[in-house]
Amino acid sequence: MELKDLKYFVEIADQKSMRKAAASLYVSQPNLTRSMKNLENEVGAELLKRTNHGVELTSIGEGLYYYANSILKQVDEISKMRLENQKYVEAKISIAIGGCILRDDMMLQYYETIRANRTGIYIVETSVEEVLKSVEALGADIGLVSINHIQMAAFHKICELKGLEFHEIGTGPLYVHVGKKNPLYGREWIDAEELLPYSHVQVPQDYFSNMNYTTNLDGKIHMMDFKKSIIMNNYHAIISMVKRTDAFIFGNKWQKDELEKGQICSIRLNNCDISHYLLWVKRKRETLSDKAEQFLKLILDCYSDPAQR
Known part of the structure; x- marks a missing residue:
């Protein structure tokens, strides 16, 4: 009997819902x-039953719930004792990010939630395609990506082929981000053609960004119409370029507040119906480490839509 199964069982009983527990x-x-x-096979009896009001415990399930709670609490106490008595504890988390920018204070918040003498935080800012490769190859515990609805079907298929699962954090419209050097700064809405005189800053092309090449932004202007472009492989360098020149980037609502701190404004496009998704990715059939779960909770607290929480 695995502790993981007992933990899942207790959470289902507490939530009275498989969906909420998941x-x-x-x-x-x-x-x-x-x-x-698996747990019911080991016990040899039904533990849960579905009703119109959700999931309820059987009589045997109620008995197991009492013992499972006790076992998990004792295991938790043993873990705390081990951490308290270890002379050297290391916390390590690796995150691959594509198409979005993390809030600067997230690293500070994460550091303050962990108990370790040594903390390793490894963040790779790369393309969406490389994020999936990194998570698949064990290079990252979690992937965080922003993609649009045009890319979603391909993203779903590639995740299946790589043995990955993804979860939606939120959805939002396409934004254009410009700094004070751009004459469009301060506008709330613009037409896509107003961007044509300026340079489009972007990360190196990959499979997913190539899908955007023929994307129609507003019925008139396509992505391929932007002839002036700057390719950079570091998000902070990209932000610096936008802040100090009249160049622009396409982005999403999850980086609006962070960019505003650097005097970069976010503008909507007229007649544009492109939707963006913020997703997190992990390997299937693999439980996240405690440290990865802590970091994921921070991400969800910062970025998830109320309906997704």
């Missing part, structure tokens, strides 16, 4: 169902 545990519902089936 969201709280950051696992898929099929994995949760499979885990409960």
Whole structure:
């Protein structure tokens, strides 16, 4: 009998819902169902039953719930003792990010939530394609990406082929970000053709960004119409370029507040119906480490839409 199965069982009982428990545990519902089936096979009896009011415990399930809670609390106490008595503790987290910019204070918040003498925070800012490769190859614990609705079908298929699962954090419209050197600064809405005189700053091309090449922004202007471009492989260098020149970047709502701190404004495009998704990615059939779960909780607290929490 695995502790993981007991943890899942207790969370389902507390939430009275498989869906809510899966969201709280950051696992898929099929994995949760499979885990409960294994537990019921070991106990030799049905533990949960579905009703119109959600998931309820059977009489045997109620008995197991009492013991499972006790076991998990004792295990938690043992873990705390081990951490307290270790002379050297290392916390390590690796995140691959594509198409978005993390808030600067997230690293500080993460550091303040952990208990370690040595902390390793490894963040790679890269393309969406490389994020998926990194998570698949164990180079990153979690991937965080922003893609548009045009890319979603391909993203879903590639995740399936690589044995990855993804979860939606939120959705929002396409934005244009410009600094004070750009004459469009301070506008709330513009037409896409007003951007044509300025340089489009972007990361190196990959499979997903190439899908945008023929994208129609507003019925008249396509991505391929922007002939002036600057390719850079570092998001902070890109932000510096936008801040100090009249260049622009396409982006999303999740980086608006952070960019405003650097006097970069966010503008909507007239007649543009492109939707962006913010997603987090992990390997299927693999439980996140405690440190990865802590970092993921920070991400969700910072960026998720109320309906997704």
